[in-house]
Amino acid sequence: MFRTSSTAVHGPGDFTLTSVVLFTLGMYGIAAGSVTSDQTVVAIGVFAFVLFAIGVVWPIVILARVSVEVVAPSDGAVGDEVPLRIIVRGRTDRVEVRVLDPPGRWWRTAVPGVGTMPHLATRRGVFDEVRVQLRTSAPLGVFVRVRQARVRMPEPITLAPRARPAPAVLYPIGDEALMTDPVPASVAGGDTVRAVRPYVPGDPARLVHWATSARLGELVVREHDPPAAQGLALVVDLSGPDEWGDEAASYAAGVGRAALAGGGVVLLATRERQGPVCERVLDARDLGRRLARAVAGPPADAPAGWPQRLVRALDFGTTP
Amino acid sequence: MTPKPHPARPGSPWRPVAVAVVAALGAVGALSAPRLDIPVIAAIVIAGGAGALAVLTLPSFSTRRASVLVLGVGALGALRHAALPSSDSHLIVFWAMATLVALVLVDRADAESTPALVGAPPLAPRVSEATRAAVAIGAVVVLLSVAVVPTLTRELGRQEWLGKIPTLGDVQNSPGSLRASRELDMTNRPRLTDTVVFTVEADRPDFWRGEVFDVWDGVGTWSRSDDSYVTLARSGGAVPLILDSYDVGAQRGEEMRQTFYMESRFSQLIFAAPSAVEVHTDLVLVGRPDGTAGVLRGLGQGAVYTVTSRNLKPTAEVLRAADATALPEPLRTRYAEMPVTSERVRALAESITRDAPTTYDKIRAIESWLGVNTEYSLDAPLSPKGVDVVDHFLFDSKLGWCEQVASSLVVLARSVGIPARLATGFVPGERDGLGGRFVVRENDAHAWTEVFFPGVGWQGFDPTASVPLAGEAPTNGSWFDWARDHVATFALVLGAIVLGVGAAPDFIARARRRVRRRHSWPARALVRLEKLGRASGRPRQPAEGPGEYARVLAAGMGDDRLVAVGAAIDRDAFSEAGTTEAARTGADDVLAELAGRPRRE
Numbered sequence: 001m002f003r004t005s006s007t008a009v010h011g012p013g014d015f016t017l018t019s020v021v022l023f024t025l026g027m028y029g030i031a032a033g034s035v036t037s038d039q040t041v042v043a044i045g046v047f048a049f050v051l052f053a054i055g056v057v058w059p060i061v062i063l064a065r066v067s068v069e070v071v072a073p074s075d076g077a078v079g080d081e082v083p084l085r086i087i088v089r090g091r092t093d094r095v096e097v098r099v100l101d102p103p104g105r106w107w108r109t110a111v112p113g114v115g116t117m118p119h120l121a122t123r124r125g126v127f128d129e130v131r132v133q134l135r136t137s138a139p140l141g142v143f144v145r146v147r148q149a150r151v152r153m154p155e156p157i158t159l160a161p162r163a164r165p166a167p168a169v170l171y172p173i174g175d176e177a178l179m180t181d182p183v184p185a186s187v188a189g190g191d192t193v194r195a196v197r198p199y200v201p202g203d204p205a206r207l208v209h210w211a212t213s214a215r216l217g218e219l220v221v222r223e224h225d226p227p228a229a230q231g232l233a234l235v236v237d238l239s240g241p242d243e244w245g246d247e248a249a250s251y252a253a254g255v256g257r258a259a260l261a262g263g264g265v266v267l268l269a270t271r272e273r274q275g276p277v278c279e280r281v282l283d284a285r286d287l288g289r290r291l292a293r294a295v296a297g298p299p300a301d302a303p304a305g306w307p308q309r310l311v312r313a314l315d316f317g318t319t320p
Numbered sequence: 321m322t323p324k325p326h327p328a329r330p331g332s333p334w335r336p337v338a339v340a341v342v343a344a345l346g347a348v349g350a351l352s353a354p355r356l357d358i359p360v361i362a363a364i365v366i367a368g369g370a371g372a373l374a375v376l377t378l379p380s381f382s383t384r385r386a387s388v389l390v391l392g393v394g395a396l397g398a399l400r401h402a403a404l405p406s407s408d409s410h411l412i413v414f415w416a417m418a419t420l421v422a423l424v425l426v427d428r429a430d431a432e433s434t435p436a437l438v439g440a441p442p443l444a445p446r447v448s449e450a451t452r453a454a455v456a457i458g459a460v461v462v463l464l465s466v467a468v469v470p471t472l473t474r475e476l477g478r479q480e481w482l483g484k485i486p487t488l489g490d491v492q493n494s495p496g497s498l499r500a501s502r503e504l505d506m507t508n509r510p511r512l513t514d515t516v517v518f519t520v521e522a523d524r525p526d527f528w529r530g531e532v533f534d535v536w537d538g539v540g541t542w543s544r545s546d547d548s549y550v551t552l553a554r555s556g557g558a559v560p561l562i563l564d565s566y567d568v569g570a571q572r573g574e575e576m577r578q579t580f581y582m583e584s585r586f587s588q589l590i591f592a593a594p595s596a597v598e599v600h601t602d603l604v605l606v607g608r609p610d611g612t613a614g615v616l617r618g619l620g621q622g623a624v625y626t627v628t629s630r631n632l633k634p635t636a637e638v639l640r641a642a643d644a645t646a647l648p649e650p651l652r653t654r655y656a657e658m659p660v661t662s663e664r665v666r667a668l669a670e671s672i673t674r675d676a677p678t679t680y681d682k683i684r685a686i687e688s689w690l691g692v693n694t695e696y697s698l699d700a701p702l703s704p705k706g707v708d709v710v711d712h713f714l715f716d717s718k719l720g721w722c723e724q725v726a727s728s729l730v731v732l733a734r735s736v737g738i739p740a741r742l743a744t745g746f747v748p749g750e751r752d753g754l755g756g757r758f759v760v761r762e763n764d765a766h767a768w769t770e771v772f773f774p775g776v777g778w779q780g781f782d783p784t785a786s787v788p789l790a791g792e793a794p795t796n797g798s799w800f801d802w803a804r805d806h807v808a809t810f811a812l813v814l815g816a817i818v819l820g821v822g823a824a825p826d827f828i829a830r831a832r833r834r835v836r837r838r839h840s841w842p843a844r845a846l847v848r849l850e851k852l853g854r855a856s857g858r859p860r861q862p863a864e865g866p867g868e869y870a871r872v873l874a875a876g877m878g879d880d881r882l883v884a885v886g887a888a889i890d891r892d893a894f895s896e897a898g899t900t901e902a903a904r905t906g907a908d909d910v911l912a913e914l915a916g917r918p919r920r921e
Contacts, residue, residue, distance in 0.1 A: 046464055
């Protein structure tokens with residue numbers, strides 16, 4: 001996985017101060033000692049030069065023999081630290097590893113070894129591979145060898161946009177519109193009393209109609225009419241630069257979450273890789289996943305009768 | 321800037337770094353102590369302490385950077401002292417190993433400053449990692465050094481160099497052993513210090529001869545019968561020296577090249593193993609008829625010249641046989657005339673050599689007498705003025721240093737007609753184990769005797785018992801040369817070890833299996849079955865298994881029970897479950913019974 005897909009982006013590595021000292025010492029010792037035929041001086045030069053050469057070659061060989069796997073959780077959100085499970089295989093004393101996008105901090109591990117690193121998620125989307133960098137300067141600290149690889153994960157991770165705080169905006173939805181809801185709504189209880197009925201164990205005490213119970217001499221509880229459905233069709237158009245699209249998705253996540261928290265029905269119209277999608281979201285997690293999968297392009301049309309809220313990436317170019 | 325860690329914290333990975341840096345710099349301190357004229361311990365403490373302070377407490381540098389810079393400074397110190405002839409090879413090796421370990425530990429400590437993956441296995445112990453890396457890299461360094469260093473120095477090495485121009489002060493401060501002189505005054509004590517005068521790169525040790533003297537004044541001074549010298553002309557890339565036409569060894573002897581590296585600030589003499597034939601140098605040389613050479617204006621520090629010498633290196637038998645050849649008259653006149661000495665010295669020479677049949681034996685007899693009857697001491701009292709130094713040494717003080725001892729051998733030899741002269745110069749000196757050069761100091765100054773053997777040439781004899789004889793030191797070169805010479809042996813031994821270690825477990829397992837098989841029931845039963853078959857005239861064929869063979873025997877011997885015997889052996893030998901104890905007992909009974917049955921005719 002790692003060996004076949006690695007591509008270096010920062011060059012093969014960096015020379016350290018140690019390498020400068022050893023190289024200078026080695027060249028001087030060999031040159032000066034050879035001219036004066038002083039074998040001890042030449043030996044010191046050879047010693048330094050061999051350290052330099054081994055210090056460069058050893059890390060290259062070590063990293064060539066190391067492979068890495070990454071296992072990520074199925075869900076996450078932008079701005080959260082996602083725990084990534086890193087599995088490093090090979091045979092050496094130690095390497096340091098980090099995940100790019102964005103470049104995180106370095107973590108060390110013995111090889112072979114398995115460990116977990118927290119990585120800050122910065123971009124929305126569904127990712128099935130991750131860029132990983134490995135580095136080592138062992139054993140002499142002469143040369144810091146860096147290798148980079150795109151590692152395909154066994155299961156993709158879905159990174160939802162970070163929800164921007166937004167006020168709950170709910171609109172009443174007509175029955176006709178509800179009938180067009182791709183997913184039938186389960187409407188919660190309202191507050192209009194339709195009738196009373198005898199109490200049965202398990203009924204909440206707040207539903208007891210005390211006045212009627214006193215009149216009848218037995219406990220009765222209220223039965224309510226279902227409330228009028230509220231919600232909105234959130235139409236998200238991410239056409240535009242990626243940054244604007246992420247801002248728009250983040251805003252849409254805030255609007256959707258606020259609507260869901262207010263008990264509203266949210267219909268999300270987006271465009272995914274397979275094409276336009278318009279479906280009702282079940283909860284905040286579902287909302288995040290849908291927005292994570294959303295890509296730039298014309299979204300699906302909202303069903304007729306649904307109050308729409310259009311969120312466009314282009315609107316976030318000037319007023320982020 | 322990288323924040324500096326706190327090395328003093330218990331368990332900090334930088335503490336072993338500091339220890340390794342202190343060790344490396346301590347070695348450099350020990351190397352530099354003689355040059356700085358301070359005690360070795362003080363030099364170690366100062367150098368190591370400075371390194372530790374820099375690594376541990378220098379606040380403006382990261383510990384890693386401070387460590388590397390301190391090691392770099394230490395390396396420059398090690399280079400400086402490695403270039404000096406008195407460098408101690410063991411300290412250089414110690415410095416190298418400490419530096420290597422320090423580098424490994426620095427990198428390890430740096431890695432430990434990075435957080436570990438949560439739940440990841442801990443790193444290997446620091447000592448373990450440092451040891452493994454140091455051993456592996458050290459082996460590579462040694463191998464490459466052995467392969468590369470001699471070749472580099474031989475191919476690129478400077479074998480001629482003019483050196484610095486000596487000043488008047490250099491001339492005045494130089495020891496007498498480095499200055500050309502008309503006479504050798506035996507009533508003066510030579511200057512003997514530890515100062516290195518020159519180093520010599522040569523395949524084998526020898527006496528480095530500077531001058532020879534052949535006239536003894538009978539009191540205390542040696543001089544030359546012919547003190548003339550001529551400016552030597554260059555021929556090709558070398559300056560040929562004046563050769564003694566009677567010295568066969570100088571013409572046909574084994575060639576030996578030596579390169580001299582002057583450490584002293586002034587020398588007027590060209591030193592060389594006897595007998596020097598030519599000198600590779602750009603200096604203007606003067607030569608004497610006795611084959612020695614010098615530099616009129618003197619050699620300065622850093623001068624390098626290469627000498628080619630020839631000597632037959634004869635055996636004792638060859639030297640004994642030399643008496644068969646007549647001594648050339650010019651040599652007899654010049655070197656074998658009766659010296660000016662006392663009557664009792666002559667009588668002593670006669671008495672010592674009376675029973676010795678050959679010149680060589682006479683010389684050995686005199687050497688033995690000197691060894692038994694005189695003692696070597698640099699603190700011996702000087703002979704009184706006007707007294708024959710040789711006579712005084714042989715009969716009165718019996719205590720002296722090399723000049724008295726060698727002079728006595730020359731005078732005693734000449735008293736019985738043996739051509740001899742006094743040679744002065746230096747003993748080979750100690751060999752620098754890593755660099756392989758002979759390090760020659762002022763106190764290596766020496767005097768010895770040269771005896772002429774017809775048909776062989778001049779041969780040196782060192783009667784001074786307490787001075788190592790030329791040829792006793794190992795004849796190989798540096799460690800690198802020695803290792804290269806023995807690389808085939810190393811490879812064979814290593815191969816044998818690897819083969820042995822690799823094959824031993826398999827060999828042992830096979831042996832155990834063989835023993836187990838030999839003592840197992842089916843093996844014993846098969847042997848008995850085969851014995852039975854051979855007795856009946858039907859030995860087992862190589863391709864026949866026990867069962868098959870038993871069936872053949874059953875048919876041949878008319879006893880079907882053998883079929884069951886064969887089946888029992890097969891089952892026990894080849895099936896996982898084996899056979900039953902009853903089947904074994906039954907088979908044993910059948911075999912025992914049939915073995916006791918008389919053979920059918």
